Structure formats: C-alpha cells, structure tokens
Amino acid sequence: MSKLSFGYEALDRTGDLNVGEIPELPEDRPALKKKQIAADHPTWCPGCGDFSVLALYFRLIEKRKIHHEKITTVAGIGCSSRFPYFVQGHGTHFIHGRALPYATGVSLCRPDLHVFVFGGDGDAFSIGGNHFNHTARKNVRLTYVVMDNWVYGLTKKQTSPTSPVGFKSKTDMWGAVDPPINPAKQAIAAGATFVARSTHTNPKHIHEMMDAALDHEGFSFIQCLSECTEFYEGAFDAANPRKGGEFNLVPEDHDVTDQDAAIKLADEVFPGKFGILYKVDEKSKNAKEQEINAKFQAKVEGMEDWEILQQNFNRMK
Amino acid sequence: MSESTTAAPDSSERKTSEISEAVIRIAGNSQDGIQAIGGFLARLAGRSEQDVMTFMTIPSTISGGPSIFQVRIGTGEILSSGDEADVLLAFYQHSYENHINFVKKSGIVLYDSDHVEPSEEHQKNYRHVGVAVSSLTVEAIGGSARDKGKNIFALGLITRMFDLNVEKLKKLIAERFKGKPESITTTAHNAFDAGYAQDVGNLVDLYEFEEPDGKLSNQVVMNGNEALAYGLIAAGVRFGAGYPITPWSDIMELLRRELPKYGGTFMQCEDEIASVSMAIGGSWGGRVAVTGSSGPGIALKAEAIGWAIMAEVPLVVVDVQRGGPSTGMPTSVEQSDLNIAVFGGHGDSPRVVIAPAHVEDAFYTAIEAVNIARKYSVPVILLTDQAIATRIEAFAEPNLKELCQDISPDLSAVADHKPYDLDANDGITRHLAPGTRVASGKYPVLTGLEHDEMGHPTSSRELHMDMQTKRRRKLQALRESFPATQVYGPDEGNILVVGWGSSQGPIREAVDRMRGAGESVSAIHIRYLNPLPDKLDEIFSGFHHVVVVELNDEGLNGYGQLAQLLRAKYADPKIQSICKTDGLTWRIGEIVERIHGFEAAQK
Numbered sequence: 001m002s003k004l005s006f007g008y009e010a011l012d013r014t015g016d017l018n019v020g021e022i023p024e025l026p027e028d029r030p031a032l033k034k035k036q037i038a039a040d041h042p043t044w045c046p047g048c049g050d051f052s053v054l055a056l057y058f059r060l061i062e063k064r065k066i067h068h069e070k071i072t073t074v075a076g077i078g079c080s081s082r083f084p085y086f087v088q089g090h091g092t093h094f095i096h097g098r099a100l101p102y103a104t105g106v107s108l109c110r111p112d113l114h115v116f117v118f119g120g121d122g123d124a125f126s127i128g129g130n131h132f133n134h135t136a137r138k139n140v141r142l143t144y145v146v147m148d149n150w151v152y153g154l155t156k157k158q159t160s161p162t163s164p165v166g167f168k169s170k171t172d173m174w175g176a177v178d179p180p181i182n183p184a185k186q187a188i189a190a191g192a193t194f195v196a197r198s199t200h201t202n203p204k205h206i207h208e209m210m211d212a213a214l215d216h217e218g219f220s221f222i223q224c225l226s227e228c229t230e231f232y233e234g235a236f237d238a239a240n241p242r243k244g245g246e247f248n249l250v251p252e253d254h255d256v257t258d259q260d261a262a263i264k265l266a267d268e269v270f271p272g273k274f275g276i277l278y279k280v281d282e283k284s285k286n287a288k289e290q291e292i293n294a295k296f297q298a299k300v301e302g303m304e305d306w307e308i309l310q311q312n313f314n315r316m317k
Numbered sequence: 318m319s320e321s322t323t324a325a326p327d328s329s330e331r332k333t334s335e336i337s338e339a340v341i342r343i344a345g346n347s348q349d350g351i352q353a354i355g356g357f358l359a360r361l362a363g364r365s366e367q368d369v370m371t372f373m374t375i376p377s378t379i380s381g382g383p384s385i386f387q388v389r390i391g392t393g394e395i396l397s398s399g400d401e402a403d404v405l406l407a408f409y410q411h412s413y414e415n416h417i418n419f420v421k422k423s424g425i426v427l428y429d430s431d432h433v434e435p436s437e438e439h440q441k442n443y444r445h446v447g448v449a450v451s452s453l454t455v456e457a458i459g460g461s462a463r464d465k466g467k468n469i470f471a472l473g474l475i476t477r478m479f480d481l482n483v484e485k486l487k488k489l490i491a492e493r494f495k496g497k498p499e500s501i502t503t504t505a506h507n508a509f510d511a512g513y514a515q516d517v518g519n520l521v522d523l524y525e526f527e528e529p530d531g532k533l534s535n536q537v538v539m540n541g542n543e544a545l546a547y548g549l550i551a552a553g554v555r556f557g558a559g560y561p562i563t564p565w566s567d568i569m570e571l572l573r574r575e576l577p578k579y580g581g582t583f584m585q586c587e588d589e590i591a592s593v594s595m596a597i598g599g600s601w602g603g604r605v606a607v608t609g610s611s612g613p614g615i616a617l618k619a620e621a622i623g624w625a626i627m628a629e630v631p632l633v634v635v636d637v638q639r640g641g642p643s644t645g646m647p648t649s650v651e652q653s654d655l656n657i658a659v660f661g662g663h664g665d666s667p668r669v670v671i672a673p674a675h676v677e678d679a680f681y682t683a684i685e686a687v688n689i690a691r692k693y694s695v696p697v698i699l700l701t702d703q704a705i706a707t708r709i710e711a712f713a714e715p716n717l718k719e720l721c722q723d724i725s726p727d728l729s730a731v732a733d734h735k736p737y738d739l740d741a742n743d744g745i746t747r748h749l750a751p752g753t754r755v756a757s758g759k760y761p762v763l764t765g766l767e768h769d770e771m772g773h774p775t776s777s778r779e780l781h782m783d784m785q786t787k788r789r790r791k792l793q794a795l796r797e798s799f800p801a802t803q804v805y806g807p808d809e810g811n812i813l814v815v816g817w818g819s820s821q822g823p824i825r826e827a828v829d830r831m832r833g834a835g836e837s838v839s840a841i842h843i844r845y846l847n848p849l850p851d852k853l854d855e856i857f858s859g860f861h862h863v864v865v866v867e868l869n870d871e872g873l874n875g876y877g878q879l880a881q882l883l884r885a886k887y888a889d890p891k892i893q894s895i896c897k898t899d900g901l902t903w904r905i906g907e908i909v910e911r912i913h914g915f916e917a918a919q920k
Binding site for chain 2: 022023025036039040067068069070071072074084085088089090091092093094095098100101102103104105106107108109110112113130131133134289292293295296297299300304305306308309310312313315316317
C-alpha cells in the first residue's frame with residue numbers, strides 16, 4: 001500500500017491500489033481514443049444539444065493529446081452540469097451555481113492543469129451570476145462553456161435568465177415578462193478576456209472555439225446554444241441552416257480587441273454572429289498572483305518554511 | 318494588585334510596593350490609540366518573562382466611540398484579564414464615569430485633568446491622580462495634532478508608576494514605527510519621556526513587579542487571530558479564500574500578507590459562498606485549504622460545507638464567533654454558533670468541531686484541525702470567538718522547526734483507486750489530487766449526489782445507508798483517538814463546571830477561588846465539540862451537579878447550546894446551565910456568584 005508523503009504523518013491511501021507494478025508511460029503517449037475518454041453513458045434526453053458539446057470535448061482531448069490525469073472537469077448543478085460523470089478523468093460535480101469559484105480554487109492551486117467548467121444558463125447567470133462577473137473580471141485561467149438552452153430543464157421547464165420575453169414556462173404560464181440576460185455582452189462588460197458564441201448544431205465550430213479557449217491565458221467563456229428538445233424545442237432554429245435559419249460567422253474585419261465593437265456585435269438581434277467576439281491579452285489572475293509570490297519569495301530565498309515563520313515569531317517577542 | 322512586601326525607604330508619604338500582578342484598564346475612545354498602549358504593555362510583559370492577558374472592547378461604529386483596553390500582567394500564571402482594575406486610566410469624563418466602578422476599593426484612578434472632572438463621592442473611595450495628559454502631550458511634542466501622542470504619554474506615566482523597563486519599552490516603540498520616518502519615533506519617544514517625567518510618585522505609591530521565576534522565558538506575544546493564522550501556516554496550509562467580516566478579517570489579512578512568502582495565496586472573494594467553494598476547490602487541488610468567517614458568513618457557507626461532507630473533502634472552516642443572530646453585536650463575544658457549527662447543514666452531515674481555549678491553544682488547534690481534516694477527509698470547523706481573537710497573551714515560543722509540516726500532494730501514479738471504498742479502514746476516504754494517473758484508466762468523480770464507491774451517482778437505498786454509515790463511522794473512529802478528558806480539581810465533589818472555548822481561564826480561576834474558600838468545585842473543559850468525547854458520564858458520576866457555563870442564551874428549554882448537546886448525549890437531568898449574553902467574557906466573580914445562586918436554588 002502506498003503512502004501519501006505528507007511530512008507530518010504518512011497517510012495510507014485507500015482502496016485496491018498499486019497492485020503490482022505501474023508501468024511508466026512514455027512522454028509521447030498516443031492520444032486517448034474516444035472510448036477511453038467516455039465514462040458513464042450520458043443521462044440527457046435524446047436529441048439534447050449537450051451531446052454535441054460532450055463529443056467535441058472528447059475530440060479536443062484527443063486532438064490536443066490531453067491525458068487522463070490532466071483532464072479536469074468541473075460543473076455545478078443542472079442537466080448540462082452532469083458533464084463530469086461522462087468524462088473519464090478527474091472531475092467534480094459541485095453545488096448549484098458555484099462551479100466557477102470551485103474551479104478557481106483548483107486553477108490557482110494547480111498551474112499545471114487547465115480546468116474546464118461546464119454548466120447551464122440557470123447555473124451560470126442566475127444562481128451563479130455574481131461568480132460569473134467576478135471570475136471574468138479577475139481573469140482566472142480556466143475555460144467556461146455554458147450550454148445555454150434558455151430554460152430550466154432538470155426541474156422541468158421554469159423560466160431561465162436567458163428565456164426570451166414571451167416564453168411560456170411553468171413559472172410564466174402567460175409568457176416570460178422580464179428581459180433576458182445577454183451572456184456574451186455581460187461577459188465582455190464584466191471584463192472577460194475571451195468571449196465566444198457557438199451553437200450545438202455546428203460541431204466544427206464548437207471545436208474551434210474550445211481549441212482557441214484552451215490556448216487563452218486567462219478566463220475564456222463560450223456561450224454555446226444547446227437546444228432542450230424536451231422543454232424548448234426549436235428555440236435555436238433561427239441559428240440552424242438545416243431548419244431554415246442562418247449561421248453567420250463574426251465578420252472577418254471585426255477587431256476582437258475592440259470592446260465597443262464586441263459589445264455591439266454581442267448585442268445583435270438573435271441569432272446574431274458566431275465566433276470569437278472579444279479576445280484581449282491581459283495578465284491572468286494566476287500570473288498576477290505568481291508575480292506577487294515571486295516578489296515575496298525572493299525575500300526569503302533559500303529559507304525553509306519554518307525559518308520564514310520564525311522571522312515573524314521573532315518580531316513578536 | 319497582590320502585594321507581598323512593602324517598603325518605604327525614602328519617604329513617609331511614598332512607598333514602593335512589590336506586587337505579583339496588576340490589572341490596568343485604559344479607557345478612552347477608539348481613535349486614541351489605547352490599544353497600542355495595551356499592546357506595548359503586553360509585549361513588554363512577554364519580554365520580561367511575565368504572563369499577560371488583555372481584554373478590549375471596540376465599538377462597532379466606523380470611527381470613534383468609547384473603547385477600553387485592559388491588561389493584566391503578572392509574575393505567575395494569568396487565567397483571565399481580571400475582574401477589577403488596580404489602576405484606571407481615564408481619558409474622558411465618560412471613560413471615568415463608566416469604568417470607575419470597575420476599580421477595586423482604594424485603587425488608583427489616573428485621569429486626564431484636561432477632560433475629566435472627578436466626583437467628590439468617588440474621591441472618597443479611590444485614590445485620584447489628575448495629570449493634564451492632553452495639554453502636557455501637546456507641550457512635549459508640539460504641533461496641533463489634537464489627541465495624537467497622548468497614548469504614548471500615558472504609557473510613560475504607567476511606566477513610571479510600575480517601574481517598568483524604560484529601555485525595552487522605547488525599543489518596542491521604535492520597532493512599532495520601523496519603516497516610518499525617523500521623526501515619528503523621536504516624537505513618540507518625546508511623548509513617552511514627558512509622561513515618564515511626571516512624578517506621580519508624589520501622589521501615589523510606586524510598584525515593582527516581583528522577580529520572575531524564569532519559568533516564562535522565551536515567550537511570544539500575540540492575539541488569538543494571529544496565533545490561529547500562524548498555526549494554519551505551520552500546519553502547511555498554503556491556500557485559502559474568504560470575505561471580510563469582523564472579527565475574522567484579521568486572519569484573512571494576515572494570510573493574504575504571509576502566504577505568498579511560502580508560494581501560497583489567499584483570495585478575497587466576491588462573497589462567502591464563493592470563498593468556501595474556492596477553498597474546497599483548493600483542497601481538491603491537493604492540499605487542505607482554509608476558509609472562515611463569523612456567524613452570518615458561516616450560515617452562507619453551510620450548503621457548500623454540506624457538499625464537502627458528502628464528497629468527503631478535507632477543509633478547515635474558521636468561525637470567529639460574535640454576538641448573533643444576524644449582524645448582532647459584531648464586536649462582542651458570544652458562544653452562540655455552537656449549534657450552527659455542529660448542525661448547520663441540510664441532511665445528516667457529520668463534521669468535526671473543535672474550539673480552542675486560549676490564544677496559545679488557537680495556534681495548536683489550527684494545526685490539529687488541519688491534520689484531522691486531512692486524516693479523516695472531512696470539514697473541520699474551528700470554532701473560536703471574539704474574545705480569543707482580540708486578546709493578547711504571552712506564551713512559550715513553539716518549536717517551529719518541529720511543528721511545521723509539508724502537506725504537498727503526492728501525485729505519483731496508482732494502479733487503481735476507489736475514493737469511497739466501503740471496506741476502507743474506519744470508512745476513511747482518501748482522494749487523489751487531479752494530475753494523479755490511475756493506471757486502470759478509471760477515474761473518480763467527486764459529487765454531492767449520493768454515490769457508489771467510484772463517486773458515480775446512485776439512487777440505491779442500500780448504498781445511501783452504507784455511505785451515510787461510512788461518513789459517520791470515520792468520526793466515531795476520530796473520537797476514539799481523543800485524549801481522556803481531564804478534571805481540573807478533584808474527581809469527586811459537589812459541583813462540576815463544564816466549559817468550552819475562551820471561558821476556560823475564567824472558569825479555572827473561579828474554581829481556584831471557590832476551592833480556596835473551601836467549596837467543593839471542579840471543572841472540565843471540552844475542546845472537541847463534535848464528536849463529543851466519550852466517557853464524560855463517568856466524570857459526571859463523581860459530582861452532585863454538572864453546570865455548563867457558556868456565553869449564549871438558555872434557549873426555550875432553559876439550557877445553553879453545549880448543555881443541550883450534553884443532555885442529548887447523556888440524558889442526564891443533572892446537567893444544568895449557566896448562560897449569559899452581555900457580550901463580555903465571564904468575570905470571575907460573576908461565575909462564582911451564579912454558581913452560588915444555582916446552589917441556593919437547589920436547596
């Protein structure tokens with residue numbers, strides 16, 4: 001049985017561990033195949049848009065050669081937040097609305113990992129609305145994919161913060177009366193440094209957005225329209241060419257670093273434009289904290305932890 | 318003041334008495350820097366191998382308002398900040414009037430004659446010394462900065478009166494202003510010298526502390542929040558998250574300032590919920606993390622703590638209790654968060670609750686909390702209070718080299734892993750930090766849903782019962798490891814006083830006083846509040862009465878929060894309560910009086 005090498009007291013790891021030798025794997029291991037990445041069979045309804053986001057996450061893992069131990073998937077509560085169970089890798093299914101602060105804790109403690117957070121519109125913009133703004137403004141290095149279906153699905157059709165005015169739900173039987181949030185616009189206004197919009201009916205596009213997000217040094221946010229076939233069928237037909245809609249990309253001449261232009265683009269009438277609306281290079285929270293650390297650690301260079309603490313205690317004598 | 322010898326070598330009017338301890342209460346407004354005087358005196362005592370304890374009240378206003386700082390310095394062990402003051406230093410009329418009754422009969426009232434008009438009545442009972450503190454300070458340091466520096470002037474006065482070490486104090490003053498312009502230290506020293514030059518000896522006795530016996534060498538002096546925060550650092554905590562709230566904020570400020578030196582960080586979050594969530598995320602990242610708050614913030618964190626219990630993730634949650642409910646009395650002490658600490662969650666959510674007894678204990682309890690959290694993979698609530706948080710004590714310097722721990726995660730590969738193994742020893746879960754390779758290719762998920770051994774959701778009734786048992790069983794195993802509860806005083810007698818948290822010192826002093834008067838009283842102190850230690854009933858059986866003394870309301874059923882827990886565990890009608898909620902720590906006389914009242918009611 002192996003030990004966790006904690007300095008103070010070695011703790012036994014539990015479970016049926018380390019039976020026999022664990023072979024070292026070569027640095028250039030082959031990429032994982034979909035079969036190796038898939039875990040539990042998704043519990044989503046047939047036709048749900050979330051399937052496509054999951055499939056594209058698998059493809060991203062495969063294409064970018066992310067290995068199991070580095071796959072870090074976090075979600076809150078909701079249909080889409082079941083995500084981590086379906087991915088073979090380290091995962092957390094946290095509480096409603098708080099996936100972002102949880103993932104922030106992981107991101108700041110573990111610079112060696114890229115955390116992916118998945119969730120729905122209720123989780124992100126209603127119960128977790130405050131965290132969305134602050135994680136964006138702090139520019140924490142992680143990717144947040146919100147599968148926006150404009151409705152509460154898990155609790156069976158209540159109005160969501162992105163439900164359009166007039167949407168008939170169980171809590172607005174006569175039609176929603178409050179104006180919806182525009183997630184991309186809000187993200188830009190809050191200070192997000194990577195804001196993209198995609199839709200579940202265009203797999204290639206989702207993959208492109210996730211691929212770009214993975215390389216972004218900071219908070220990357222993807223609003224991915226994901227149809228709820230059960231409670232909001234046809235919500236995104238206007239963005240689906242197969243249903244007579246239009247899928248228009250962000251114009252090539254759009255300056256992604258121009259905040260005003262990005263907000264204007266984000267504000268276009270649905271279905272608007274798809275792609276990266278806004279992307280700027282700003283120092284991430286992780287980098288800023290590392291700079292602070294470097295400055296303070298330079299002052300105590302070569303000292304053991306206890307010696308650093310001893311300095312404080314000497315001042316309290 | 319406990320006087321042992323008196324000598325009047327040079328004057329029939331003046332004498333210098335040797336004393337073993339003294340209680341000095343400084344009363345003014347919060348912006349007068351009276352806490353600074355108290356801090357200097359406490360630190361001096363620590364350096365002079367004396368024991369010390371302080372007590373302060375702070376108004377919860379934004380700026381200003383009456384405030385006191387009390388310091389009790391002694392050659393022997395100091396258990397409380399003292400019931401009565403030997404010396405009151407009053408800066409204003411309100412300070413004088415509100416605190417004079419706190420001075421012991423024939424004690425000394427030192428007052429600022431620029432602001433205080435003493436009453437004839439009081440002059441009969443107390444020795445009065447008026448010094449024009451305000452105008453003499455201005456005279457000494459010049460300038461028009463009203464009220465600035467008079468605290469240091471007053472420190473000079475006290476130094477003269479108690480024959481304190483001038484050199485050490487001036488050094489402390491210089492250290493305090495280190496990094497500031499030289500002139501600030503010079504000005505402070507001038508104010509100090511001016512105060513010291515006031516020959517109060519013409520008017521009152523001078524005092525000298527007995528030679529220390531050397532038992533208290535190598536002391537450090539700090540308040541409870543500092544001790545707790547440094548304990549967390551010693552324990553190896555390198556990440557935490559919080560939101561500002563009195564009296565917890567000091568801890569997060571200290572961690573924010575210190576952790577970068579160790580390569581760690583502390584995050585100020587947008588709210589309490591984010592901070593607990595972030596800390597749990599950090600814990601999953603591989604190293605026990607900390608969050609904290611006071612009552613209202615703990616209520617907000619409750620859901621996430623429930624998740625950490627369900628997912629079995631280690632976490633330390635500091636609750637610096639204050640007067641509640643709601644915003645309550647933010648700068649006053651209360652022990653009324655015991656219920657939320659033990660039960661504050663939905664569903665059956667067993668967690669660990671430990672309460673430090675004093676400042677030194679806050680340091681060691683922080684280390685213990687981290688280690689319990691790690692070992693049992695469970696949230697530990699470190700239930701401290703405003704009294705411990707703000708009071709300054711001197712204690713033996715810890716051996717940091719031995720105590721400091723490295724709790725970095727082990728990311729070495731494993732063959733297979735089942736986080737929620739039902740066959741695990743004592744039901745204890747051990748998580749793998751992300752980044753750890755599992756050779757079998759089967760990875761665990763952490764979840765708040767009831768789950769199977771791999772962390773995947775289940776609605777199996779059997780698994781729910783088994784997992785619930787597992788989460789409980791590990792805390793029962795923890796309880797087995799607790800040291801036996803020690804009785805303070807004889808094992809048998811009439812009354813057993815039960816206390817917890819910051820009341821330990823006052824309760825022990827009350828027991829000492831009552832035993833000194835021939836009464837049959839003993840005490841126990843409970844540090845582990847959840848799970849409660851076993852075999853308390855064996856101790857109870859040696860006494861006619863068990864009286865739980867705590868700083869909370871007696872509730873609808875007539876029992877304080879710990880008393881209710883003990884009654885639930887032991888179903889013993891002998892367990893009774895003495896409670897109060899005046900926002901102040903227990904005075905010794907108060908405990909004695911309440912116990913006498915209790916005894917009288919039994920007859």
